[in-house]
Amino acid sequence: MEDLQSIKKRIDSADNLQTIVSTMKAHASSSITEFQNAADSSMNYREILDKGIHIILSKDKKLRTSQNDKEGSTINIIFGSDHGLAGKFNERISSFAVENIYQKEGDIIIIFGQQILSRIKNDLNISKSLTVPQTKEGITSMVQRLLFEIDQYIEEKPIKEVMLYYCKPAKKSIFTEEKEKLFPIDLKKLGKRQIEWDSNTIPTYLINKERIFSDLIQQYYFITLYRSFCYSLASENASRLASMQAAEKNIDERLDELNEEYRRKRQNEITEEINDVISGFKSIKKSKL
Numbered sequence: 001m002e003d004l005q006s007i008k009k010r011i012d013s014a015d016n017l018q019t020i021v022s023t024m025k026a027h028a029s030s031s032i033t034e035f036q037n038a039a040d041s042s043m044n045y046r047e048i049l050d051k052g053i054h055i056i057l058s059k060d061k062k063l064r065t066s067q068n069d070k071e072g073s074t075i076n077i078i079f080g081s082d083h084g085l086a087g088k089f090n091e092r093i094s095s096f097a098v099e100n101i102y103q104k105e106g107d108i109i110i111i112f113g114q115q116i117l118s119r120i121k122n123d124l125n126i127s128k129s130l131t132v133p134q135t136k137e138g139i140t141s142m143v144q145r146l147l148f149e150i151d152q153y154i155e156e157k158p159i160k161e162v163m164l165y166y167c168k169p170a171k172k173s174i175f176t177e178e179k180e181k182l183f184p185i186d187l188k189k190l191g192k193r194q195i196e197w198d199s200n201t202i203p204t205y206l207i208n209k210e211r212i213f214s215d216l217i218q219q220y221y222f223i224t225l226y227r228s229f230c231y232s233l234a235s236e237n238a239s240r241l242a243s244m245q246a247a248e249k250n251i252d253e254r255l256d257e258l259n260e261e262y263r264r265k266r267q268n269e270i271t272e273e274i275n276d277v278i279s280g281f282k283s284i285k286k287s288k289l
Helices: 004-059 089-100 114-120 136-156 187-192 209-288
Strands: 073-079 108-112 128-130 159-169 175-183
Parallel strands (some): 073 159
16 A cells, blocks of 8 residues: 555645646647748738739630640658657557558658658658758748758659648647649639729739749749648647646646545555554553552
């Protein structure tokens, strides 16, 4: 049977664990806000890019060419996590990617996060594994590197499409899995999109059409990848927050049990000590009679 010292050590350990969980909760909550705000800002910028591309396509319908029938390899990019204690985040995105990717010879798979590498390496042939940036500045530099990697693959062989697999925060659930095509852009759909303007006429442009169109497309790729990172990191931290909340609840319940056990054990020892004192007093009293 445990003594009071052993129970006290278990209480101290639970208190220390509770402190760690509280710290992780605070960090996860802060990260969710940071990356969700960054994602929202990127969507506002994406809306501006859509309008700019729409202006050019509306004035030059020849640019509305579809590349969907182009032959070549597929680049699949999967966004996971480098860190554990994130609930079902890594398990779900790994299963989603494995279920949706039909890898053919020559197809390329790039993953972000060591936590998903072990989960999918037996099902998919991984071409490159990269670390997940943990700041907005880190996302920017990683997106630039990723675009450079994609350009290198395109120079080496024909690329039919680039697909993204990531998690996105959701209202009714913590997050949902998303599959999105980065390349090629559906210019036909974008050109036909109905956009409301503050003026009665569509704005125009004065610089070289090919140059501005190329710049807009490059920015489109950049902001789409940037947003995917933000959504993934927000989802990861939302899943971690939910996991830490559940852990905190379990710790609180366990602490209640340990404290109750400690009080009961302490009361029993006090009662035994009092009984010993009474018994001793009675023995002394009898010896004097």
